[in-house]
Amino acid sequence: MTQDQFTQQDPTEQHAAPGSGDRTVEHPGRTADLDVRPDHGEQTYRGTGRLEGRKAVITGGDSGIGRAVAIAFAREGADVLITHLDAEKDDAEETAGLVREAGRTALAVAADLTDEQTCHDVVRRAVEEFGRIDVLVSNAAYQMSQSDGLAGITTEQFDRVMKTNVYALFWLCKAAVPHMPAGSSIITSSSVQAFQPSPHLLDYATSKAAIVNFTKGLGHDLIEKGIRANSVAPGPVWTPLIPATMDEEKLESFGAQAPMGRAAQPAELAPFYVFLASQESSYMTSEVLGVTGGSPIT
Numbered sequence: 452m453t454q455d456q457f458t459q460q461d462p463t464e465q466h467a468a469p470g471s472g473d474r475t476v477e478h479p480g481r482t483a484d485l486d487v488r489p490d491h492g493e494q495t496y497r498g499t500g501r502l503e504g505r506k507a508v509i510t511g512g513d514s515g516i517g518r519a520v521a522i523a524f525a526r527e528g529a530d531v532l533i534t535h536l537d538a539e540k541d542d543a544e545e546t547a548g549l550v551r552e553a554g555r556t557a558l559a560v561a562a563d564l565t566d567e568q569t570c571h572d573v574v575r576r577a578v579e580e581f582g583r584i585d586v587l588v589s590n591a592a593y594q595m596s597q598s599d600g601l602a603g604i605t606t607e608q609f610d611r612v613m614k615t616n617v618y619a620l621f622w623l624c625k626a627a628v629p630h631m632p633a634g635s636s637i638i639t640s641s642s643v644q645a646f647q648p649s650p651h652l653l654d655y656a657t658s659k660a661a662i663v664n665f666t667k668g669l670g671h672d673l674i675e676k677g678i679r680a681n682s683v684a685p686g687p688v689w690t691p692l693i694p695a696t697m698d699e700e701k702l703e704s705f706g707a708q709a710p711m712g713r714a715a716q717p718a719e720l721a722p723f724y725v726f727l728a729s730q731e732s733s734y735m736t737s738e739v740l741g742v743t744g745g746s747p748i749t
Contacts, residue, residue: 490717506584509531522550531556558576587636588724590639594654616658688715689705710744
């Protein structure tokens with residue numbers, strides 16, 4: 452979609468349902484593998500200087516929501532470090548190129564965030580390059596749908612989900628906070644799954660509920676330092692992770708469960724991360740913004 456982001460449109464028809472035109476792919480999924488390419492705002496996002504001079508770290512910034520946030524941050528004036536898995540190098544380089552096209556510094560760092568030292572190394576690299584961290588976006592996530600729910604979740608899968616989604620958030624925050632000045636912002640990616648868990652994503656939903664709780668407590672813990680912590684809770688969003696972790700039946704109907712009747716595109720999430728990173732949200736901490744297509748997060 453290349454229409455101007457400010458053009459008034461029917462939101463239920465703004466994007467087609469992607470799952471009906473795509474197929475499953477090998478995990479972790481690459482943007483180039485998808486028949487229906489996500490909209491990250493490449494043609495539509497226009498910055499207004501709201502993050503001028505900020506230094507940001509975005510985990511999972513190679514594709515999907517992370518790429519959309521990296522593009523938006525750069526066009527708002529921020530320098531950006533993104534993390535990615537080794538298998539996502541091509542996507543990461545493309546994202547870094549889009550950041551540089553916006554006139555900002557981009558670093559793409561291969562990182563397995565299930566390892567504590569790696570999380571510390573990511574923060575160290577950002578501080579070496581930027582001198583500080585103004586915005587930490589903990590966005591990298593792992594999921595794997597299991598049609599038989601609890602019975603299909605192995606201990607190995609449960610460990611990977613928790614270490615990628617929850618432990619990494621803890622490790623990154625511990626490492627980054629000493630390098631974050633007053634006025635900085637931590638933004639987590641939670642999910643509607645934290646409030647309305649699907650049985651086939653039981654472990655993933657559990658991890659997202661933990662992220663919500665951690666973020667709320669973190670905001671209270673850090674406010675005396677002048678650091679805010681908030682979360683964005685997306686509903687279904689079309690990213691490479693979806694066809695890489697769901698079977699064809701679920702892929703076919705992906706997003707239909709939302710009252711809006713469709714999945715979101717990553718570009719529709721990015722403005723909320725910009726808002727939480729900017730001074731416009733200065734009186735918000737420990738909050739969760741639901742961007743769910745109408746599904747409640749209560």
